[in-house]
Amino acid sequence: MVEIEDYQSDAENQWCPGCPNFGILRAIKSALVALARKPEEICMVSGIGQAAKLPHYLRCNFFNGLHGRALPIAVAINVVNPKLTTIVVTGDGDCYGEGGNHFLHTIRRNPNITLIVHNNQIYGLTKGQASPTTDLRAKTRLQFEGVELEPLRPLATALLHGCPFVARGYAGDIKGLSDLFVEAMRFKGFSYVDVIQPCITWGTHTVSWYKERIYKLPPDYDLHDKEEALKKACEWGDRIPIGVFYRDDRPKMGFGDQFRDKIFDGRLTDLGFRKQQTIIEMLDIFR
Amino acid sequence: MVEIEDYQSDAENQWCPGCPNFGILRAIKSALVALARKPEEICMVSGIGQAAKLPHYLRCNFFNGLHGRALPIAVAINVVNPKLTTIVVTGDGDCYGEGGNHFLHTIRRNPNITLIVHNNQIYGLTKGQASPTTDLRAKTRLQFEGVELEPLRPLATALLHGCPFVARGYAGDIKGLSDLFVEAMRFKGFSYVDVIQPCITWGTHTVSWYKERIYKLPPDYDLHDKEEALKKACEWGDRIPIGVFYRDDRPKMGFGDQFRDKIFDGRLTDLGFRKQQTIIEMLDIFR
Amino acid sequence: MIDINVVVSGAAGQGIQTIGYIIAKTASEAGYNAFSWQDYESRIRGGSNSYRIRVSEDPANSPLVKADIFIALDEKSKAKYRPLLKEDGILVDEQETGERIITVPFVDIAQSELGDKLFVNTVAAGALTAVMGIAWESLKEVILEEFSGKGDVIVSKNLTAAAEGYKFARNSCEGICPWVLPRREQKHYLISGNEALALGAAAGRCRFIAAYPMTPSTGIITFLSKYKERLKIFTEQAEDEIAAVNMAIGASYAGVRAMTASSGGGFALMVEGISLAGMTETPVVIVLAQRPAPATGLPTRTEQGDLLFAINAGHGEFPKLVFAPSDPKDAFHKIVRAFNLAEKYQIPAIILTDQHLADSYFTLDDFELDKVINRSYLANPDEIANYKRYQLNESGISPMLYPGQSHHLVCCDSDEHDEYGHITEDLELRKRMVKKRLRKTELLRKEIVPPEEKDISDATDVFLSWGSSRNAVFEAVDRLRENGARVGAIHFTELLPLPEYEFPRDVNYYTVESNATGQLGRLLRSEYGISVKRAIARYDGLPLDHMYIMEGFVNG
Amino acid sequence: MIDINVVVSGAAGQGIQTIGYIIAKTASEAGYNAFSWQDYESRIRGGSNSYRIRVSEDPANSPLVKADIFIALDEKSKAKYRPLLKEDGILVDEQETGERIITVPFVDIAQSELGDKLFVNTVAAGALTAVMGIAWESLKEVILEEFSGKGDVIVSKNLTAAAEGYKFARNSCEGICPWVLPRREQKHYLISGNEALALGAAAGRCRFIAAYPMTPSTGIITFLSKYKERLKIFTEQAEDEIAAVNMAIGASYAGVRAMTASSGGGFALMVEGISLAGMTETPVVIVLAQRPAPATGLPTRTEQGDLLFAINAGHGEFPKLVFAPSDPKDAFHKIVRAFNLAEKYQIPAIILTDQHLADSYFTLDDFELDKVINRSYLANPDEIANYKRYQLNESGISPMLYPGQSHHLVCCDSDEHDEYGHITEDLELRKRMVKKRLRKTELLRKEIVPPEEKDISDATDVFLSWGSSRNAVFEAVDRLRENGARVGAIHFTELLPLPEYEFPRDVNYYTVESNATGQLGRLLRSEYGISVKRAIARYDGLPLDHMYIMEGFVNG
Ligand SMILES: Cc1ncc(C[n+]2csc(CCOP(=O)(O)OP(=O)(O)O)c2C)c(N)n1
Ligand SMILES: Cc1ncc(C[n+]2csc(CCOP(=O)(O)OP(=O)(O)O)c2C)c(N)n1
Ligand code: SF4
Numbered sequence A, B: 001m002v003e004i005e006d007y008q009s010d011a012e013n014q015w016c017p018g019c020p021n022f023g024i025l026r027a028i029k030s031a032l033v034a035l036a037r038k039p040e041e042i043c044m045v046s047g048i049g050q051a052a053k054l055p056h057y058l059r060c061n062f063f064n065g066l067h068g069r070a071l072p073i074a075v076a077i078n079v080v081n082p083k084l085t086t087i088v089v090t091g092d093g094d095c096y097g098e099g100g101n102h103f104l105h106t107i108r109r110n111p112n113i114t115l116i117v118h119n120n121q122i123y124g125l126t127k128g129q130a131s132p133t134t135d136l137r138a139k140t141r142l143q144f145e146g147v148e149l150e151p152l153r154p155l156a157t158a159l160l161h162g163c164p165f166v167a168r169g170y171a172g173d174i175k176g177l178s179d180l181f182v183e184a185m186r187f188k189g190f191s192y193v194d195v196i197q198p199c200i201t202w203g204t205h206t207v208s209w210y211k212e213r214i215y216k217l218p219p220d221y222d223l224h225d226k227e228e229a230l231k232k233a234c235e236w237g238d239r240i241p242i243g244v245f246y247r248d249d250r251p252k253m254g255f256g257d258q259f260r261d262k263i264f265d266g267r268l269t270d271l272g273f274r275k276q277q278t279i280i281e282m283l284d285i286f287r
Numbered sequence C, D: 001m002i003d004i005n006v007v008v009s010g011a012a013g014q015g016i017q018t019i020g021y022i023i024a025k026t027a028s029e030a031g032y033n034a035f036s037w038q039d040y041e042s043r044i045r046g047g048s049n050s051y052r053i054r055v056s057e058d059p060a061n062s063p064l065v066k067a068d069i070f071i072a073l074d075e076k077s078k079a080k081y082r083p084l085l086k087e088d089g090i091l092v093d094e095q096e097t098g099e100r101i102i103t104v105p106f107v108d109i110a111q112s113e114l115g116d117k118l119f120v121n122t123v124a125a126g127a128l129t130a131v132m133g134i135a136w137e138s139l140k141e142v143i144l145e146e147f148s149g150k151g152d153v154i155v156s157k158n159l160t161a162a163a164e165g166y167k168f169a170r171n172s173c174e175g176i177c178p179w180v181l182p183r184r185e186q187k188h189y190l191i192s193g194n195e196a197l198a199l200g201a202a203a204g205r206c207r208f209i210a211a212y213p214m215t216p217s218t219g220i221i222t223f224l225s226k227y228k229e230r231l232k233i234f235t236e237q238a239e240d241e242i243a244a245v246n247m248a249i250g251a252s253y254a255g256v257r258a259m260t261a262s263s264g265g266g267f268a269l270m271v272e273g274i275s276l277a278g279m280t281e282t283p284v285v286i287v288l289a290q291r292p293a294p295a296t297g298l299p300t301r302t303e304q305g306d307l308l309f310a311i312n313a314g315h316g317e318f319p320k321l322v323f324a325p326s327d328p329k330d331a332f333h334k335i336v337r338a339f340n341l342a343e344k345y346q347i348p349a350i351i352l353t354d355q356h357l358a359d360s361y362f363t364l365d366d367f368e369l370d371k372v373i374n375r376s377y378l379a380n381p382d383e384i385a386n387y388k389r390y391q392l393n394e395s396g397i398s399p400m401l402y403p404g405q406s407h408h409l410v411c412c413d414s415d416e417h418d419e420y421g422h423i424t425e426d427l428e429l430r431k432r433m434v435k436k437r438l439r440k441t442e443l444l445r446k447e448i449v450p451p452e453e454k455d456i457s458d459a460t461d462v463f464l465s466w467g468s469s470r471n472a473v474f475e476a477v478d479r480l481r482e483n484g485a486r487v488g489a490i491h492f493t494e495l496l497p498l499p500e501y502e503f504p505r506d507v508n509y510y511t512v513e514s515n516a517t518g519q520l521g522r523l524l525r526s527e528y529g530i531s532v533k534r535a536i537a538r539y540d541g542l543p544l545d546h547m548y549i550m551e552g553f554v555n556g
């Protein structure tokens, strides 16, 4: 049995009081409780940004790396130790800006990890520049005349490239978010949850702007319908859907599966030093 | 009047004899003749790879930069000098692998340049490793057991992010390709042509494999229908469509337009040194 | 001689920056030298930060640590920073009473007089101004200016708040606060390193900046974006630093002066691009605003840890320029110089600053704009018959044109290339191209300004320093000399290439650097063969100040 | 004393690699030392390349330039490389006849005897073997082995082709070719630097490699991928070098030894990751296979231009290891050592090779596998009560565990952190953490192997060199000494940290490096204060050979 207190971290929280990140943190914790994952069975990976500080606030293993580079770190951890529940927590700048190339290519790999993006449509920690998801024409502390670039469509991009679990959550709906996380973490394969997180300090929209627009996908929504999912993933503006957009329950090759099937199925850490004989035989290729 | 000989370069060609890149080169030249662009009005930009050597073989201005980094170079050239016809020539590894993040974000910018990707589904110059577009399970000189990653869908990705001109050509169809290039270069905004180029040295498919599958989009195909375009962009396997998948003829803000509208409309090179008075006035902000 | 140090502390989001900036501005307005620096955490709200303002009669522009006047906006900061208050210093406080304490009920005043707690900061600024003995008029001027954009109501409310705070404190000050700062006729600039660099870039004809946000460099692109209309400069937030540096190189190739800026981690990502600029001989200016590293380190603090990294940045061998200005005026001129020399020699130029220089406000009298050289180093296409971008010649500097400028074609290549810019596999030509590129270093070296010397003629002990620490080092020299020590200093602001220079012999050398390994010492040893006796090193994220240096010199 | 140099030249795609490798292998099979290196252009077909095979009785393993035997597969290559042929050398040619020319109609033979032009290469290999005076049996062995995977028909056809070429040449050789190489009983390894590094990584317990293709480093991941089943190693082609280095760091954090490899441009992109490894104290091994730069440079040639770049790679200050092996055996052991030391000190380790070492085939007698140390430096979780990943202690080496190993939580942070790995803004702690990390350097320094000395006891002139040039430098010393010069050499293969070392006094130092600016000289001056008289520099993309060095020494 695991209780929420087991995840209590000693580190001082550095977020703004009232930041919706707290909601995401609570939702992650309660999902982990629901899944009964012990702190030592969890490995959180993050880059740099407000979102990326989250691992410090949840007692577990973590690697808080460089801005934009959480995914390659996580993918490698997952291959070396598939038994760990590997969760990436990142921001929209971290994941889609600096880390855009890894986002694109990690989807293609289908590693068995969960990706949680705190999408506040802004660079929070660096004080309010546009992120790849900031809306067109929104004014920021750097885009004084408004953003001129089309926003990125990360969910649709993920769907396009075969991501088998694509969802959007809302930081204000902790219960719903926690359920999403449970589903995502249970899922075998790359599970991706983009979370709307209205930054109350630099955000270009108010909390109520989001609240008025967000709606849950209806119960009869068919989450196996990819075309529909693509449409939902592109819906943004007057109405903003949340929920699981797509889930592919068919078995699918994941990152490292070929290796595990053919070469070694387990934690690579359990492999010791190679026998001298192996090296001798390999060297003999050159004799 | 410009003639094809005007583009004759002195540089020795380093491609394999019979490489389909020669076809692409010819198509580009004939498109430029059709558009009557003088060598000095053209600026080619490339990264590193076999494809990226093309600018050396066509007399014009060029910047042959780093592997993966052609787009940021080109985007800046276009902003500084919008009068140049700026064309990026790149490979699938260059543009979608190393350069993936720039691909993603350049689309969002909608610069007025033409992007031509020689897509041979392989890393040619480095001798045959998988590129992001190599098909699943294809065996290569590095992926001995076959590729395990889902192929990237660059055309669909471009469509998703508002690219107003998306096309696919075939290096074996020089006339058709040249027509595509003419249309692309005439287009105001980001025009993107992915060109199927069967590498005869490292390619994972034979030329006939491609030939059997490639078909032209029918004359009644509606190139303003984005949904249809998305479908076509995802079609790959038994049948492979070529042609203009999508063209958005509605006026659209392009990269630098806001600057040109509000601040300065012309070549930035025509702006001289700033008046001392301007600097004095700006310094006065701090007095 | 007036030399007051005010420390304003509080949590992020409480507005200590506003208070600090207003009183620095007010002191400046009153004709005094103000120097302010910040010590803050990497978070948006909370934590415990300080803003330190040194106000002096003579130019100082270097940090003091001990506080003459101290205010804290929350208990945590009070506990953390109060030890800085001198024994005979003054505490300005909301509630506390006692000897040498000026009690000002900021919140009460804000609420009762203005009906809004928001005005607490302005009340505090008023109180502090009074304690410093500066006349009300100066503060009034500043309030009018700073809030003018926000409408009359806001201006008048802030005026009231300031006046109330001022009045209240003034009354309690009598007989306690020793300072009187009568208005002087001096007019000063109060400007930060980042702002000066942005303006210097403008003066140096920069027309393009692409950057990715990274503390403490973000201020440069922010400033230029804010004034892009007035300055006619194109600014772009890139998707990452790799794009940023390549965009700058592309813009430069296309014919305008271009730059980018970042801090260590982002600069690291640009290193391949620096090598590209070296090979293609494309001028580009890169600001590297240092902060404590490795990796993310302490994002909001200061350090000089990237000197050797910057000097050796980029694979392969090619000429490069590295400058490290000492203050905003120097930064202004150095970046102009960097743009000129980068263009003249067709090389990448790196400006090393640090959080301390980037964020601190310095008082300057004059920018000496007449010293700015306005000239282009591009070739004249009409004088060229057969254009070769990489023409082999004696100087190594080939004629540079830009595409579309004329009928000449401008061809640049990251591979080794022939004179026209085409890929070559001719190994003899390779040799000549390497030599050509490296020849430029020797010409460039002749343009480099030697280090600044202070009191070295009779010195037995000499400090070696670089970049933003100049004023602290020179102040330490002055103070030590007052105590009879025969010390001097040699301060570098141009670090690559290093100029020919005769070091004094038979003296003890001490490096004074904000890093742990004495990087300047290693550089100078490799270049000049001189040996350093000891390093006075600081690497806790705080700037060097003269007391720290003196302590390091005396007690080792 | 037998010492034959064979030069095989032709266009890319014509198969000179096959010919060259077969005859090198054949000489090795016959019990001789073979050393082969390549000089080739960056293209897949065409151009003009050469493959050079030195066959000698005694170990040589360094390049010769002048050819004893020369063959060209096309006219262009003939024109380009024929000047290398010694006056008394032998030309093997398809058509040309004359004195000291062995005419062998390869194409005719291939077509008439085997019905396919494809076999031209094997015919040529046969002819060359005959000219070298090696017995047919050795060639036969090699053919059987090399083509065994391709089916009996191919094997027998190649045997026929080789035999025909051999026979034909043997007959014409009589009275012209001076060489006879009777079979010796020696058994050698013929192995390249890349292969040795890959095997060394295996011997050093590497379980993970991620890399992005880049010449000349690609051979390492290619080899490991090919044998991943036998070696149980996970290999991944990353989307870019940034991903590659971060994957390796992630794998290492997760508990296995991990590496990546690239060349200058890709390495440049990894530099931020190196700083990350430094801050998080995560071991990682990075191979930097150098090639002429800046930027793309000459992708298939050799250079030692990245020494100072590698040593100073990464923003901020942290301990790091830089090795530069001299040959494949050294490479094998150095990478084992790098894995051990990287893990022991929890630091990034860089192995500097170059195209010459990476691609050339060296003859080696024995790998001395008994010298490989198999031990893990991880902590024992059972002995730890309260686990602190960054525990402050005397050595600076904190206990390293991996996540999931035990109930202990393993927390790593790229920000400055406390002992548990949590972000800190405590500036005193920052200082202690910097010291802790840097303390490791001093311990590490004690483990570094001093440079290899050759003939320095009575030397008046001493060469300073590093990395892959060892054999050429030592050969130059031998030759110069034969001519009466009192020269010696000090050769470095472990370059960061540098060990304590007493340099001989009152001698003239010459750096011998494949770069233009004498980087080793600058490094040694900064570290040991020694001064270099002159640099013998090569930077045309070709490897250093003893003649070049001698020429550089004698004629300046
Ligand atoms: C290489 C690099 N570039 C830039 C930065 C500066 N940086 C830190 S956080 C951040 C943006 C964070 O935005 P986001 O990921 O959306 O996180 P948020 O703070 O909004 O949660 C940036 C640009 C960095 N640390 N490293
Ligand atoms: C930073 C960097 N990484 C790797 C390389 C090596 N490299 C050169 S070309 C190339 C792949 C080219 O593939 P692609 O773009 O598809 O071009 P093609 O040769 O197939 O036309 C690579 C990996 C490089 N030059 N620079
Ligand atoms: S800046 Fe925004 S995202 Fe960051 S902690 Fe504050 S409210 Fe949250």
Ligand code: SF4
Binding pocket: B014, B015, B016, B018, B019, B020, B021, B050, B120, B124, B125, B198, B199, B200, B201, B202, B203, D044, D045
């Ligand atoms: S390797 Fe392939 S793509 Fe490259 S030149 Fe040869 S055929 Fe063309």
Ligand SMILES: [Mg+2]
Binding pocket: A049, A091, A092, A093, A118, A119, A120, A121, A122, A123, A124, A131
């Ligand atoms: Mg964000």
Ligand SMILES: [Mg+2]
Binding pocket: B049, B091, B092, B093, B118, B119, B120, B121, B122, B123, B124, B131
């Ligand atoms: Mg390709």
